[in-house]
Amino acid sequence: MSLHINPQMKRRYAAEKRFKAYAITALTLAGAFLIFFFADMISKGFPALQQAEILVDVHYNDTSKQNYKKAVDKPLRRIVSRGYLRTLPLYMEDHPELMGTNESRWVLATADVDQYLKGKPHRLKSKYQKQIDELLKAEKVRLAFNTGFFTRGDSKMAELAGIRSAVIGSIYVLFLTMIFALPIGVMTAVYLEEFAPDNRLTQVIEVNINNLAAIPSILFGLLGLAIFINFFGAPRSSALAGGLTLALMTLPIVIITTRAALQAVPDSIREAAFGLGASRWQTVWHHVLPLAMPGILTGSIIGLAQAMGETAPLLIVGMMAYVPDAPGNILEAATVLPAQIYTWAGESIRAYEERTAAAILVLLSVLLSLNTMAVYLRKHFEKRW
Amino acid sequence: MNIADLSFYFIAGLLPLSCMAWMLGRNKASKNHAGKRWNSRPGHYGWFSVIWMATPALGVAILASLLHLTGIYTVPAIIFLPVVFVIAAAGGWQGLRLIQPSLRARNSVEKVIRALLITAALTSILTTIGIVLAIIFEAIQFFKIVSFWEFITGTQWSPDAASGDGGEGLFGSIPIFAGTFMITLIAMAVAIPIGLLSAIFMAEYATESFRNIAKPALEILAGIPTVVYGFFAAITVSPLVVKFAAFVGLHADYTNALTPGLVMGIMIIPFISSLSDDVIRAIPQSMREGSLALGTTMSETIKQVLLPAALPGIVAAFLLAVSRALGETMIVVMAAGLRPNLTWNPLEGMTTVTVRIVDALTGDQAFDSPETLSAFGLGLVLLSITLILNIISIYVIRRFRQQYE
Numbered sequence: 001m002s003l004h005i006n007p008q009m010k011r012r013y014a015a016e017k018r019f020k021a022y023a024i025t026a027l028t029l030a031g032a033f034l035i036f037f038f039a040d041m042i043s044k045g046f047p048a049l050q051q052a053e054i055l056v057d058v059h060y061n062d063t064s065k066q067n068y069k070k071a072v073d074k075p076l077r078r079i080v081s082r083g084y085l086r087t088l089p090l091y092m093e094d095h096p097e098l099m100g101t102n103e104s105r106w107v108l109a110t111a112d113v114d115q116y117l118k119g120k121p122h123r124l125k126s127k128y129q130k131q132i133d134e135l136l137k138a139e140k141v142r143l144a145f146n147t148g149f150f151t152r153g154d155s156k157m158a159e160l161a162g163i164r165s166a167v168i169g170s171i172y173v174l175f176l177t178m179i180f181a182l183p184i185g186v187m188t189a190v191y192l193e194e195f196a197p198d199n200r201l202t203q204v205i206e207v208n209i210n211n212l213a214a215i216p217s218i219l220f221g222l223l224g225l226a227i228f229i230n231f232f233g234a235p236r237s238s239a240l241a242g243g244l245t246l247a248l249m250t251l252p253i254v255i256i257t258t259r260a261a262l263q264a265v266p267d268s269i270r271e272a273a274f275g276l277g278a279s280r281w282q283t284v285w286h287h288v289l290p291l292a293m294p295g296i297l298t299g300s301i302i303g304l305a306q307a308m309g310e311t312a313p314l315l316i317v318g319m320m321a322y323v324p325d326a327p328g329n330i331l332e333a334a335t336v337l338p339a340q341i342y343t344w345a346g347e348s349i350r351a352y353e354e355r356t357a358a359a360i361l362v363l364l365s366v367l368l369s370l371n372t373m374a375v376y377l378r379k380h381f382e383k384r385w
Numbered sequence: 386m387n388i389a390d391l392s393f394y395f396i397a398g399l400l401p402l403s404c405m406a407w408m409l410g411r412n413k414a415s416k417n418h419a420g421k422r423w424n425s426r427p428g429h430y431g432w433f434s435v436i437w438m439a440t441p442a443l444g445v446a447i448l449a450s451l452l453h454l455t456g457i458y459t460v461p462a463i464i465f466l467p468v469v470f471v472i473a474a475a476g477g478w479q480g481l482r483l484i485q486p487s488l489r490a491r492n493s494v495e496k497v498i499r500a501l502l503i504t505a506a507l508t509s510i511l512t513t514i515g516i517v518l519a520i521i522f523e524a525i526q527f528f529k530i531v532s533f534w535e536f537i538t539g540t541q542w543s544p545d546a547a548s549g550d551g552g553e554g555l556f557g558s559i560p561i562f563a564g565t566f567m568i569t570l571i572a573m574a575v576a577i578p579i580g581l582l583s584a585i586f587m588a589e590y591a592t593e594s595f596r597n598i599a600k601p602a603l604e605i606l607a608g609i610p611t612v613v614y615g616f617f618a619a620i621t622v623s624p625l626v627v628k629f630a631a632f633v634g635l636h637a638d639y640t641n642a643l644t645p646g647l648v649m650g651i652m653i654i655p656f657i658s659s660l661s662d663d664v665i666r667a668i669p670q671s672m673r674e675g676s677l678a679l680g681t682t683m684s685e686t687i688k689q690v691l692l693p694a695a696l697p698g699i700v701a702a703f704l705l706a707v708s709r710a711l712g713e714t715m716i717v718v719m720a721a722g723l724r725p726n727l728t729w730n731p732l733e734g735m736t737t738v739t740v741r742i743v744d745a746l747t748g749d750q751a752f753d754s755p756e757t758l759s760a761f762g763l764g765l766v767l768l769s770i771t772l773i774l775n776i777i778s779i780y781v782i783r784r785f786r787q788q789y790e
Contacts, residue, residue, distance in 0.1 A: 012685070015684060015685075016683060016684045016685075019688075020586075020683075022582055023582045023583070023585050023586035024590075025582075026581075026583045026586065027582070027586050027587070029579055030579055030603055030654050030658075031599075031602065033606075037609075040617065041617070044620070187501065187506070188509060190502060191499075191502035191503060191505065191506045192506060196506070205506050207779075208509050208510050208513050209509050210775070210779060211513060211772055211776075215771060215772075216708075216711070216713070216714070216768075216771060217712070217714070219520065219712070219767065219768055219771075220516070221746075222516070222520055222523075222764045223512075223515055223516045223519050223520075225746065226519035226522070226761075227519055248512050251509060279491055279492075279495055281494075281495045281498050281499075309608075309610025309612070309613075310610070311610065311611065311715050312611070312714035312718075312743070315743055315747055316742070316743065316747070318747075338613075341613070342715070342719070345612075346719075353620065356616055357616070360613050364609065364610075364613065367608060367610070368608075371608055375601070
């Protein structure tokens with residue numbers, strides 16, 4: 001009763017309330033930002049899932065085979081994608097039976113038409129705007145699902161640009177990263193946890209791993225450039241150079257998480273194995289490693305997710321090259337999804353913006369599912385002792 | 386035949402030979418041998434013969450590739466492959482001959498495994514040494530051209546002058562480091578209060594179930610790739626900042642320092658909140674109860690008991706966050722601008738160490754041009770700062786952590 005009369009208590013309770021309010025505000029701010037960020041990305045990237053197409057009569061004949069522009073009637077030539085028409089002569093070569101016929105088909109429109117239809121800033125002349133409006137009335141223009149975004153490589157023409165080559169480049173790079181980082185990382189962790197005596201060397205290695213985890217990723221790019229490219233002669237921009245660079249960066253993550261997983265296996269398991277006459281390696285290989293496997297997997301997935309989103313070191317080893325076709329092997333010039341996002345973000349043509357955001361959505365959904373998988377693995381397979 | 390084909394044939398030949406050696410070794414050890422007990426399991430004898438077969442062959446292969454790399458002599462493939470396979474076969478035969486019940490195959494095999502594990506562990510050291518040496522070596526090249534003193538005290542950075550009409554480029558790094566520290570400062574001004582207060586709320590006020598949702602949700606922020614933050618900063622936040630500045634009557638560049646600072650701060654929130662949350666929760670419950678029993682309110686307990694107790698851990702988290710912000714690349718590359726600019730105004734464009742490194746190494750300059758080499762000079766300073774911060778934070782944790790355990 002006297003609590004509420006006592007002015008000092010009143011002040012203290014007010015301070016308590018204020019402090020709690022600050023804390024809630026901080027958390028709310030962080031949460032609000034998260035929501036704003038995702039809303040912004042989704043609203044920017046979603047339109048890229050649709051692409052403008054125009055229903056035109058395509059003429060398959062020798063003139064259009066010589067000059068691809070003549071495959072469509074003149075008034076349409078400025079609103080139909082030139083890059084798409086360019087593929088027609090090859091198409092005719094593959095389908096000689098079509099020669100001399102006309103076909104009415106949906107053809108990719110230019111990026112400006114696409115942006116005009118989506119109501120975004122565009123540079124379409126008013127003459128063509130009218131033309132599009134008329135075609136729209138005749139239902140000869142539509143926004144269709146943008147399959148090309150997933151099946152085509154990079155292009156200098158926004159309407160043709162897709163993520164295929166970048167995705168394949170990413171797969172190459174991550175594959176190389178994992179086959180180098182995983183065995184070496186797990187072996188290092190096993191040595192440090194199960195074999196190493198507690199001496200000077202072990203301590204040096206431990207401090208080193210901690211330092212390695214704290215080094216900014218861009219410096220790994222400098223290492224990759226100086227060692228892998230300049231010294232060992234790996235081709236610049238190749239998946240090999242990128243994969244090796246990322247492997248060194250992922251190594252400390254794999255080591256640290258594997259060590260944690262090994263530490264979680266109780267000593268009674270080891271002692272039981274020793275008691276039955278197993279050697280140290282037999283104990284590790286037959287008992288400790290299988291029990292630590294879920295933890296090791298979780299750590300590898302987290303490392304993989306981090307390598308997948310990494311850009312800076314890859315820019316340094318030249319993986320921001322313009323790569324229209326997917327690389328055929330690990331020595332060819334390749335690009336990765338984050339680097340593709342970077343190059344598209346730097347394009348001055350506005351139509352790339354939605355494609356950048358769409359590529360970001362693809363990357364984020366892969367990363368989020370990887371992380372969810374890691375959490376699931378940890379929850380369902382890790383034993384509590 | 387190129388190296389790739391050669392290594393393919395080498396491995397393709399060695400694999401079946403290894404399988405054969407393993408099976409022969411195991412078979413020999415499975416049979417009864419004059420009634421004596423075998424020292425190890427049959428599989429160990431299999432691996433024993435594999436090791437005897439593969440080691441000399443691999444040794445010869447490494448020797449040949451060393452000779453090739455150093456340019457002393459290139460062994461023709463037509464000689465190399467048969468020689469290697471003969472050596473492998475001879476080694477395998479010798480290994481098989483050594484197999485007898487008294488041979489302690491398990492010990493020999495595990496010695497080799499141990500050696501392999503040590504080699505793997507040493508790669509982490511090699512990587513660190515590699516980074517340090519690669520950067521120092523190239524940085525020395527740079528400091529041969531530009532004096533170290535000029536590099537750390539000069540206030541003008543315009544490397545283009547060097548490639549132009551033969552004039553000396555100016556490599557004064559103060560404006561670059563000023564930009565880096567300014568952006569880091571803004572980032573910390575965002576991340577420290579929000580991160581720390583979020584951690585306090587999650588650790589002390591929130592229910593367990595709320596915390597189980599809020600903590601992973603915050604950690605999503607740390608999982609978003611930095612290139613995505615960069616795009617977000619350049620496309621969404623930067624126009625907002627410019628508009629807001631115009632609204633209050635100020636002029637802001639589109640590549641202002643405030644934008645990357647803000648976005649970087651948001652990126653760093655989960656580092657601080659997660660680490661601080663762990664540290665605060667690790668404080669023994671008895672300390673909370675003791676304080677509350679004296680009649681303090683929760684906020685007084687937090688401010689006067691828990692935070693001082695958790696301080697070393699929190700400081701370590703701050704230091705890690707700072708080193709993270711200093712080395713952050715993509716956000717600043719995409720949103721901070723290229724122009725070195727020595728100013729206190731965060732609404733002007735500024736550049737950072739990492740931006741200059743990326744810019745110098747993604748251009749068309751020859752590798753030994755001063756501008757390219759300047760990236761390594763900047764990299765060296767960045768590396769030193771990061772390592773020092775990291776060592777301090779490890780020291781802080783070690784020195785003060787045990788106090789309450």
